[in-house]
Amino acid sequence: MRRIAFLTSGGDCQALNATMRAVAKVLYRADPETEIIGILDGYKGLMYEEYKVMTPNDFSGILTLGGTILGSSRQPFKNMRKPAEDGIAGAEEPTRGGESAADGGWEDENSVSARILATELGGLRLGMKREDVQAMLGEPDSTNNAGEIQREDGVWEVCWFYNTSGSVDVQYDLRLRFTNTGMRDGSGSVLSEVWTQSPCDWTLDTGIGIGSPQEAVEAAYPDAVWTHETMIENDQEIPYDLYELTSGDLFMLIRVEAGEVSHISFGGLNAEHFLDEDEPAPTDPYTFTPYDTLSGGTVTAYSRTESGWEKQVLTEKRAKHLVTALNIMDPEPSAVQGEPVIWLEFESGGVAALYDESSAGAIYRLEDPSAFEAALSSGEDPTDALTLIEYCIFPGVWDDVLSALEA
Numbered sequence: 001m002r003r004i005a006f007l008t009s010g011g012d013c014q015a016l017n018a019t020m021r022a023v024a025k026v027l028y029r030a031d032p033e034t035e036i037i038g039i040l041d042g043y044k045g046l047m048y049e050e051y052k053v054m055t056p057n058d059f060s061g062i063l064t065l066g067g068t069i070l071g072s073s074r075q076p077f078k079n080m081r082k083p084a085e086d087g088i089a090g091a092e093e094p095t096r097g098g099e100s101a102a103d104g105g106w107e108d109e110n111s112v113s114a115r116i117l118a119t120e121l122g123g124l125r126l127g128m129k130r131e132d133v134q135a136m137l138g139e140p141d142s143t144n145n146a147g148e149i150q151r152e153d154g155v156w157e158v159c160w161f162y163n164t165s166g167s168v169d170v171q172y173d174l175r176l177r178f179t180n181t182g183m184r185d186g187s188g189s190v191l192s193e194v195w196t197q198s199p200c201d202w203t204l205d206t207g208i209g210i211g212s213p214q215e216a217v218e219a220a221y222p223d224a225v226w227t228h229e230t231m232i233e234n235d236q237e238i239p240y241d242l243y244e245l246t247s248g249d250l251f252m253l254i255r256v257e258a259g260e261v262s263h264i265s266f267g268g269l270n271a272e273h274f275l276d277e278d279e280p281a282p283t284d285p286y287t288f289t290p291y292d293t294l295s296g297g298t299v300t301a302y303s304r305t306e307s308g309w310e311k312q313v314l315t316e317k318r319a320k321h322l323v324t325a326l327n328i329m330d331p332e333p334s335a336v337q338g339e340p341v342i343w344l345e346f347e348s349g350g351v352a353a354l355y356d357e358s359s360a361g362a363i364y365r366l367e368d369p370s371a372f373e374a375a376l377s378s379g380e381d382p383t384d385a386l387t388l389i390e391y392c393i394f395p396g397v398w399d400d401v402l403s404a405l406e407a
Helices: 016-030 043-048 112-118 130-137 214-220 316-328 369-377 398-406
Strands: 003-006 035-039 051-053 156-162 174-180 189-197 225-233 236-247 250-257 260-267 298-305 308-315 342-346 350-354 360-366 386-393
Touching: 003 016, 112 236, 112 250, 130 174, 130 189, 156 189, 214 236, 214 250, 214 260, 298 316, 298 398, 308 316, 308 369, 308 398, 316 342, 316 398, 342 369, 342 398
Parallel strands: 003 035
Antiparallel strands: 035 051, 156 174, 174 189, 189 260, 225 236, 236 250, 250 260, 298 308, 298 342, 342 350, 350 360, 360 386
16 A cells, blocks of 8 residues: 655745645545545644544645645744654754743733733633633544654644534634643643634634635734735636734734635644743743834834934835834844944834844844934934843845835
């Protein structure tokens, strides 16, 4: 018997479902006994043995369906826990900070992390006990074939699948991931990720659901990072928009196709959110994800010139270009300290400094806007008006910043 695995991962890629359907049809035609294994959520599923044995029916009706029925992790591969050469012990996954799930986060109730932790879809909320979800929804229609699996950090995970609509056109329209820091019997298992697609008619607590208009998404999540992409289906380019909120490992993604929401997912609850009660919480919740700090509809830019600092106020597309550029790639920690040649002041109260074309710089919190501008105007060091959050590198952002400033 031939056995083959499908895995979808990495950056944006067009027609994944159509490609899997075509390959599956050829395989089944060549050998009806072929067994196809679907690896869930990209390389994460491969590393942690999260998979499903697919059937021919799974590949029916997906030719024009956007996205991927297997899921695809957007987390950079370097930030995943990687098995060591012996395939057993895992190298440490870089930590990016975290907030306590129990108290809604170390930031205030309006922070991105607190909002994601408070988000509900059809009554489901991150951190819910597995038995409570089961009492609400009943037994899942299916689970990942491996059942509960243990990651190298000792955390157990399992995926449940539901067909909430009862539609014969899809195998499932709701996928739930449970993370468990207790025993394998499910003790302590909580909901860590939610994913849904059409025809599920459940809505978020903001009223956004599958089929909601794009304007409603923008109104409900005005600070979401927006990107515009295209995919190829049936030799046609199909545009879609992605709205993203992220804080540390927590995330919310809303995908819009043809002006309507097509997919919703939120999650990222992991071992870092299950802190030992005797372990003090980190004092700095920002780490290297600046979404809460570098956002807003207006960006004030200061560029160093021979005669001093040139000030520009950027709005609309130019401001969104900068916000997206500095947030779309996770800043990397750096020990580099230099003389800023560009200061970017964000409406959200954050400031980014860039030193040169290496994209090295720093993230600050703005404490005194008037003193900050006065210091620049007089040629003095403005950092007395700021609180340093992190020195970092914004990968590949230099050209984007120059493009926005020169537009």
